[in-house]
Amino acid sequence: EVAALAAAYPAPTCEMLICPPATLVAAAASLPGRGAIQIGGQDCHTGTSGAHTGDIAAGMLADAGASHVILGHSERRADHGETDALVRAKAEAALAAGLIAVICVGETEADRDAGRTLDVVGTQLVGSVPDDATAATVVIAYEPVWAIGTGRTPTLAQIAEVHDFLRAGLVARFDDGDGFRLLYGGSVKPANAAEIFAVSNVDGALVGGASLKAQDFGPIVAALASA
Numbered sequence: 093e094v095a096a097l098a099a100a101y102p103a104p105t106c107e108m109l110i111c112p113p114a115t116l117v118a119a120a121a122s123l124p125g126r127g128a129i130q131i132g133g134q135d136c137h138t139g140t141s142g143a144h145t146g147d148i149a150a151g152m153l154a155d156a157g158a159s160h161v162i163l164g165h166s167e168r169r170a171d172h173g174e175t176d177a178l179v180r181a182k183a184e185a186a187l188a189a190g191l192i193a194v195i196c197v198g199e200t201e202a203d204r205d206a207g208r209t210l211d212v213v214g215t216q217l218v219g220s221v222p223d224d225a226t227a228a229t230v231v232i233a234y235e236p237v238w239a240i241g242t243g244r245t246p247t248l249a250q251i252a253e254v255h256d257f258l259r260a261g262l263v264a265r266f267d268d269g270d271g272f273r274l275l276y277g278g279s280v281k282p283a284n285a286a287e288i289f290a291v292s293n294v295d296g297a298l299v300g301g302a303s304l305k306a307q308d309f310g311p312i313v314a315a316l317a318s319a
């Protein structure tokens with residue numbers, strides 16, 4: 093699928109990143125036909141050395157050919173109890189290893205129903221993003237937990253509200269806050285990609301289910317390339 097996608101988009105006008113499971117990072121990165129597609133991991137450890145059996149250090153991902161790593165995905169936060177402080181420490185390790193960190197934030201459905209969405213993502217943003225982050229080294233992904241894999245998405249106005257809020261938070265904290273890429277994630281499909289990419293401060297997408305097949309991911313890439 094990676095090779096098929098690369099063949100379909102030999103010179104894309106947007107960046108393409110595939111983050112396969114750790115067991116496939118090296119194979120994907122060394123695929124002769126990967127073209128412009130970049131490869132990332134889905135998590136890394138905070139440490140650069142030491143005894144951490146089963147964990148994958150950022151430097152190991154870089155050695156395997158990864159350029160990026162996703163950190164603080166809601167499944168990591170839920171399944172492994174990852175806190176903002178841990179995500180930040182992982183991001184620091186990723187930056188030290190020369191990786192670009194794709195840091196995820198997002199509210200649960202209970203948070204949204206209680207009117208806490210901006211509080212939650214704001215706290216996650218402050219807590220999870222290292223102080224030495226730059227627009228070149230950190231990407232933020234807004235992923236409402238209730239939209240992941242469910243086929244449900246926030247309204248475009250709700251996406252805009254959160255993305256504008258995240259942008260304001262980045263601008264207030266970082267000199268180049270305007271330049272950070274803000275991805276939306278959660279049930280992005282070929283059918284809704286173009287309208288989501290037209291939303292204020294949406295610079296791209298973090299795609300799960302629709303990234304597994306080149307025939308689904310391709311139209312999403314095309315929608316971003318022409319956004």
Ligand SMILES: O=C(CO)COP(=O)(O)O
Pocket residue numbers: 165235239240241242243277278279280298299300301302
């Ligand atoms: O976060 C995501 C994948 O990890 C998003 O998944 P879906 O695009 O399948 O909703």
